[in-house]
Amino acid sequence: MSATSCLLSQDQFLCSICLDVFTSPVTLPCGHNFCKSCITQDWKINRKCKCPVCKKIFEVITELHVNTFISEMAAQFKEAAGKEASQIAQPGEVLCGVCTRARLKASKSCLVCLSSYCESHLQRHREVAGLKKHRLTEPLDNLEDRVCSTHNELMELYCRTDQVCVCHCCSETDHQSHDIVLLSEESSERRSQLGDMKAELQLMVHERELRIEELRRSERLSGEAAGKAVAAGSQVFSALIQFVESGLKRLTEQIRQKQETAAGQAESLIQELTQEISELMNRREEVEQLSRSDDHLRLLQSVSPLKASLPTKNCRDVSLHQLSYEGTVARAVAQLKDTLSQEAEELLRAELKRVQQYAVDVTLDPKTAHPKLILSEDRKEVTHSNTVGNLPDGPQRFSFCVVVLAQQSFSSGRSYYEVEVKGKTKWDLGVISESANRRGQVTSCPGAGYWILQLRNGNEYVALADPDVLLSVKSQPQRVGVFVDYEEGLVSFYNVDSADIIYSFTGCCFTENLRPFFSPCFNDDGHNSAPLRISAIHKT
Incomplete structure (x- = not known):
């Protein structure tokens, strides 16, 4: 039995209970087959002799006999399946060009057919007279690229003059006077060059890794420098804000004190005028009483003293000087400007000092x-x-x-x-x-x-x-x-x-x-x- 036929009939060797290849298969009176252990366990669980496929119930069956024919067929199937599994192509191996289901690994490649075959599909090249003349080699992939399109021969030589792969016929015709060597010889030399290239590539990788480290270090230093610049700028501008706030506070205090002084002067004048109003109202009352009196003597005696006690100060002369705040803000701003200019000059000098650390010695050419x-x-x-x-x-x-x-x-x-x-x-x-x-x-x-x-x-x-x-x-x-x-x-x-x-x-x-x-x-x-x-x- 061939492996292919086993693969095509594999369902016939599977137990419907465990779904695996039969082990000690037994046949029930209804004709269905099961593993002996599977059907025995099934009947023990269900407590009745019943076929799991057709559901037919039997009388108690005291003994089940192994079907030797099916057992031998199952054993052959396992052996063929195991053998075929060993022929399954692994990654990197050349595949059979004929297999359609499981792609088996190729045993040989035909330089005439330009195809590769597994052991099963290689049989025709070993049995058919016309195919026996074909040239077989060890399995090769990409056969079309390995065979000379002119002479249909395997290219086993290398022309160093034209730097192309050639067959033996090419070496005797188009490349007769050229520097021809075996592919293996050229491959060995190229492999040595690949070793040097590998070392060079490794060096280039190492250089780039060092460059990455340098870039990361530069980025870190740049970040630190940026942080310091931000901190310095924050400190400077915080100081400037404090200067401005202090200037505003001083300006506000000066205006407040000036206003309080003016308010005190106004209050003093108001109190003085209020006192005079009170005295004048008293005199007016006395004048009213005196004008109603019939006592001529008292009238004459009181008019002169009363007139003499009247205030001599003209109230129209009493006034409060209107304060002026013109120029107050301008003077405060000018003072702040001077302070800021001094601070800015210090900052500029600090910046120049930082730049001067990069001083280089320069001479004329x-x-x-x-x-x-x-x-x-x-x-x-x-x-x-x-x-x-x-x-x-x-x-x-x-x-x-x-x-x-x-x-x-x-x-x-x-x-x-x-x-x-x-x-x-x-x-x-x-x-x-x-x-x-x-x-x-x-x-x-x-x-x-x-x-x-x-x-x-x-x-x-x-x-x-x-x-x-x-x-x-x-x-x-x-x-x-x-x-x-x-x-x-x-x-x-x-x-x-x-x-x-x-x-x-x-x-x-x-x-x-x-x-x-x-x-x-x-x-x-x-x-x-x-x-x-x-x-x-x-x-x-």
Whole structure:
């Protein structure tokens, strides 16, 4: 009995009680079969001999005999089913291309039929004369990709010249003079390369894991810095709110005291006038009585004293000075403004101090200097001369603009340096991209890789932001601080003396190195002869 036939008739070998293959099967008089233990247990529970299928009741059956034929058939079925189960394809194994129900694993692959067969379906290749000539190999998947489409042969060779898999016929024809090796040999070499690739991939994974840790650390530090900034801002603005509330309290108290003084004066005058009214009413009563008296002597004697006792003060002269509160609020606001200005100045100096911690040492690069610029020996100072120096020309040197760059460049992080501009009426300062144009007339704007602040005519400060921004500066700086935050895309210019921010380029997208930029401009017949000097950082 074949495994396939067993699978097709498996219902015939199942006990209807336990639904499993018969164990010691017995046949009832009605013709139905059951496991001996199953039917015995069923009758014991129901206390009657009854067929579970047709419900026919029998007289007491004292002994049940095992049906040897069905028992042998069930045993063969179990054996065939177990054998077939062992042939079921596991993940990764090649499947038989003919099996339609249970996909058995293939025993061989045919290079002519381009299909794989299990032991059962392989029988025809072993019995039919025409199929016996077919070439069988160990099971292979994707046979269509493994067989040469031209010669219908298995591709067992590799052409290193054309880097393709070929069969033996191909190696003797189209690839005759090429470097041909066995697939196994090439595979072994590629496997070695895969080992190196695996190590390289592992290194790349490790580098990215380290990068993730660095990013998380940066994020954590950024969060801590943000928290500190919020705390500092809360402290500052809480102090400002206290200043405002204190100013309002003082103003309210001053107005209240002034009003209370005026109210006291008014009350005193009112009491005085009330007393006079009382006295005048008494005199009026006396005058009334005296006018009705017939005693001429008493009348004459009383008129003069009564007249003399009348108040001499004119009540029209009694008045309260109307208080004025004009300017009270303005004076309080002015005082508060002075206080806030002092506080703001302290905050600005604190901010500048934080920026100055990123100070870097900057020196001038003579290879970039315009021929009319003179650099000091320490390369910290630059001045303009009317005489052209005998210098070799090169792509790094500015040919038209009187500019020199720093030797150093910035490609990440934060950097800060200061430049002394005392005594100058013109200058340009800032940073430029490494690849920004230096030849001929240059366009100074962020789009061209220039982030520049300039002074013109002694008091006109302009940010070359395209369009240019004319700036309002409280006081002329003697030293200018330049701060660059590469990742933040920020270039800020500080008045070091007042700690004010003159201007900031924000939202910049830096993709290459940045070089500090210095232009003392023309000396204007001595009116602008003072040098630009990179100064040491004296923290405010």
